Amino acid sequence: MSALSGTVDTARARPADALAAWARRNAWDLGLVGFLVGLLVFTKLIQPSYGVPGVQGLAISVLPLALAAVAQAIVVLSGGIDLSLGSMMALVNVVAATQMQGQSEEFGVAVVLGALLLGLALGAVNGSLIVLTRVPDIVVTLAMSFVWAGFALLVLPTPGGGSAKWLPELVTGSLGNEWIPKAAVVLIIVVALIWIPVRRSWLGLSLYAIGSNRLAAFRSGVSVGRTRILAYTLMGLFAALGGLSLTASTGIGIPVPGPYTLLSVAAVVLGGVSLAGGRGSVFGPILGVIILQLIRTDMTFLDVDTNLATVLQGLILIGVVMIGSLVQIRASRA
Amino acid sequence: MSGLASASGAPNPWLTAAAWRGLFRDRPMIPLLGLLAVLVVISDLVRPGIVSPEWVSVILRAAVLLAILAGCQTLTMLTGGIDLSVGAVASMSGFVVASFAAGAGTPTGIVVALVAAALAGFVTGIGVGVFRVHPLIMTLGMSFVILGLANVWQLQSVVTSTGVPPAFRWLGSQAFADVVPFSLLVFLPVAGLILVALKLTGYGRLLYAIGDNPVAARLSGARSWQVLVVLYVVSALLAAVAGFLYSGYTNVASVTLVDSAVLPSVAAAVIGGTSILGGRGGYGGTIVGTLILTVISSLLSSLGYPEAVRQILFGTIIVAVAAAYTRVTGEA
Numbered sequence A: 001m002s003a004l005s006g007t008v009d010t011a012r013a014r015p016a017d018a019l020a021a022w023a024r025r026n027a028w029d030l031g032l033v034g035f036l037v038g039l040l041v042f043t044k045l046i047q048p049s050y051g052v053p054g055v056q057g058l059a060i061s062v063l064p065l066a067l068a069a070v071a072q073a074i075v076v077l078s079g080g081i082d083l084s085l086g087s088m089m090a091l092v093n094v095v096a097a098t099q100m101q102g103q104s105e106e107f108g109v110a111v112v113l114g115a116l117l118l119g120l121a122l123g124a125v126n127g128s129l130i131v132l133t134r135v136p137d138i139v140v141t142l143a144m145s146f147v148w149a150g151f152a153l154l155v156l157p158t159p160g161g162g163s164a165k166w167l168p169e170l171v172t173g174s175l176g177n178e179w180i181p182k183a184a185v186v187l188i189i190v191v192a193l194i195w196i197p198v199r200r201s202w203l204g205l206s207l208y209a210i211g212s213n214r215l216a217a218f219r220s221g222v223s224v225g226r227t228r229i230l231a232y233t234l235m236g237l238f239a240a241l242g243g244l245s246l247t248a249s250t251g252i253g254i255p256v257p258g259p260y261t262l263l264s265v266a267a268v269v270l271g272g273v274s275l276a277g278g279r280g281s282v283f284g285p286i287l288g289v290i291i292l293q294l295i296r297t298d299m300t301f302l303d304v305d306t307n308l309a310t311v312l313q314g315l316i317l318i319g320v321v322m323i324g325s326l327v328q329i330r331a332s333r334a
Numbered sequence B: 001m002s003g004l005a006s007a008s009g010a011p012n013p014w015l016t017a018a019a020w021r022g023l024f025r026d027r028p029m030i031p032l033l034g035l036l037a038v039l040v041v042i043s044d045l046v047r048p049g050i051v052s053p054e055w056v057s058v059i060l061r062a063a064v065l066l067a068i069l070a071g072c073q074t075l076t077m078l079t080g081g082i083d084l085s086v087g088a089v090a091s092m093s094g095f096v097v098a099s100f101a102a103g104a105g106t107p108t109g110i111v112v113a114l115v116a117a118a119l120a121g122f123v124t125g126i127g128v129g130v131f132r133v134h135p136l137i138m139t140l141g142m143s144f145v146i147l148g149l150a151n152v153w154q155l156q157s158v159v160t161s162t163g164v165p166p167a168f169r170w171l172g173s174q175a176f177a178d179v180v181p182f183s184l185l186v187f188l189p190v191a192g193l194i195l196v197a198l199k200l201t202g203y204g205r206l207l208y209a210i211g212d213n214p215v216a217a218r219l220s221g222a223r224s225w226q227v228l229v230v231l232y233v234v235s236a237l238l239a240a241v242a243g244f245l246y247s248g249y250t251n252v253a254s255v256t257l258v259d260s261a262v263l264p265s266v267a268a269a270v271i272g273g274t275s276i277l278g279g280r281g282g283y284g285g286t287i288v289g290t291l292i293l294t295v296i297s298s299l300l301s302s303l304g305y306p307e308a309v310r311q312i313l314f315g316t317i318i319v320a321v322a323a324a325y326t327r328v329t330g331e332a
Helices: A002-025 A027-046 A052-077 A085-100 A105-133 A137-155 A166-171 A182-200 A202-212 A214-219 A224-250 A260-270 A283-301 A306-333 B002-009 B017-026 B029-046 B053-078 B086-101 B106-129 B135-156 B166-173 B184-200 B202-212 B214-219 B224-250 B259-271 B283-302 B307-329
Strands: none
Touching: A002 A027, A027 A283, A052 A085, A052 A182, A052 A202, A052 A224, A052 A260, A052 A283, A085 A105, A085 A137, A085 A224, A085 A260, A105 A137, A105 A166, A105 A224, A105 B307, A137 B259, A137 B307, A166 A182, A166 A224, A182 A202, A182 A224, A182 A283, A202 A214, A202 A224, A214 A224, A260 A283, A260 A306, A260 B135, A283 A306, A306 B135, B017 B029, B017 B307, B029 B283, B053 B086, B053 B166, B053 B184, B053 B202, B053 B224, B053 B259, B053 B283, B086 B106, B086 B135, B086 B224, B086 B259, B106 B135, B106 B224, B166 B224, B184 B202, B184 B224, B184 B283, B202 B214, B202 B224, B214 B224, B259 B283, B259 B307, B283 B307
C-alpha cells in the first residue's frame, strides 16, 4: 500500500519536477516574457488607446530585426559571430526588389525562392572562408560586410525597385482575430519550420556542441569545420528572410545596410545567448527584439526624446551583460 | 625540385620555405612594406606620373586620421579586446568642439570633448575590466549611449557645418608648402608615444601579457582591471583627437561623421599584423597597414571604379591579406 502510494507520489511529483527543471533551464526566457508582459501593461497604462494598430505596427517593425536576431543567434550559438549580417540583408533586399519590379505575381514566388537560395550561398561563402582560411570569424565577416554591401550597391545604386503585391500583403494586416498580426504568424511559422527541426536533429546538437567546447566536440566525432559552415549557411537563410521582410515592409530595395548587424548582436545578448557560444536559444533574442522595440515605442508615448531611447538601449545592453557576468563571477567563486 | 636542391646544397638559406616563413613571422614589417611598395608602383603604372609629393601628401592626410583610430584598435586588440566605440567618441568630440566654437570658444570645447571622451572610456574600462563584459559588447553598447547623448546635445545646440573651428580645418586639411600635412604635428607625437609605450614601458608589456595569457598575467601580479581602465581611457582620448582632425579634414561637424571609419580601423590593425585574439602585433605594422588601405582605396578611385566595386575589392583584399598572414605564420 505504502509502496503504491509512493509510486503515486513520484508519478504526481514528476511532472512538477519536470516543470521546475524546465523553468530553471528557461529561466532567462521566462524572465524576458515576464518583463515583456509588464512592459505591455505599462504601455497600455501610459497610452490607453494602445491596441490593435499598435500591436500590428509593432509586429511589422519587429519582423526584419527578429529574423536578423535569429540569424545572429544561430552563429553565436555555434561559437562564432557574423558582422556582415546587415550587408547580407541589404543585398538580398535589393536583389529581390530589382527582380520583382514589373514582373508577374507568379514570378515573384520564383524570385523569393531564388533570394532564399542566394542567402544560403552567401552564408556558405562566409562559413567556408572562415573555416578554410582559419582567419578569426570577426575579421572575415567584417571584411565580407564590405563585399556584400558593395554587391548591393552594384545591383541597385539608389533606392528603388519594387515588390510583388502578395509579399507586403503577407505581413500586413491580421489573420482571423485582429489581435494576431500576420507578421507575427509569419515569424512563428518560419522559425518553427526551419529552426525547430534543425535544433532536434544531429545538426542542432553538433551546433551547440562546437559552441560550448570545440575540442570536446571534435573528439566526440563532430565534424567541426562542416558544422561551422552549416551554421553560417543557416544564418544566411535567415538573413535572406530578413532581407525579404525588408522588401515586404518597404516595397522597395535599399542598398545601404541598416543597423541590423549591431542591433542583432545586442538582441542576441539580451536574449540570453552566451557570446562564448553553446548556451541559449533563438527564442530569447526574438523576445529581446520585441522588448527593445517596445521600449522605443513607449518613449515616444512618454514624449521622451527618441535619442534617449538609443541611450537606454545601450544601457540595457550593457546592464544585462554586466549582471550576467556578475552572476557568473559569483558562481565561479562559490 | 629547386626547393630540394637548395635544401641539400644550402647555398642560400633565404630561398627555403621555412626561412621565408620565419622572415614573415618575425619581421612582418618587411612583407608589409613590400606590399605597400608594390601598390605604389601599381598606382604609378596605372596612372603614370600620379605618384608625386602632392599625391603623397593627399595619402598622408587621409592615412593619419585612420592611423590614429587604428591605434585605438591596436592597443585594445593587444589585450584581446576591440574598441567599436571609437567612431561614436570621435564624432561626438568633433561635434562638441564645433558646437562650442561660436560661443564659449574652441579651447573650452576641446576640454569638454576630452573630458567627455575620457569619461566614456572610463565607463567602458570599468565594464571590461571590473565587470568582465566582452569588449565587443561593452564598446558597442557605449557607442549607442554616446550617439544618443550626442544627438540630445545636437538638439540643444544648433550647429551648422561652418561650426568647425578654423584651427581644426588648418590642422586637418592644410599642408606645409602643400606637401607636408600639418596633421603630422598631431600624429607624430601620438605615434611616437604609442610606439615607445608599447616597446619600452612596463605598461606596454602588461598589455601584451594580458592579451597573451590573462591568467598568467594575473598570477604574476598584474592588476588587469587597472590596466584595462587606463587602456580604454587612452583609446577614447585617441579617438577624440582623431575626431578633431576628422572634423577639420572634412569641414563637417556631425554626430555620425566617423562611424564609417570604425571597420577600416579594425582592418588596418589586422593587416598590420596585430592579432585580434591578443598578445601579438604592434603599432608600426598598423601604420603600414593604414597606408596600404589608403593607397588601395586611392588606387581604386583613380581607376574610376564606382564605390560599389571599391568596397568589394577592399573587403576581398582584407580577407586575402589576413588569410595569407595566417597561412604563413601558422597562427590566427
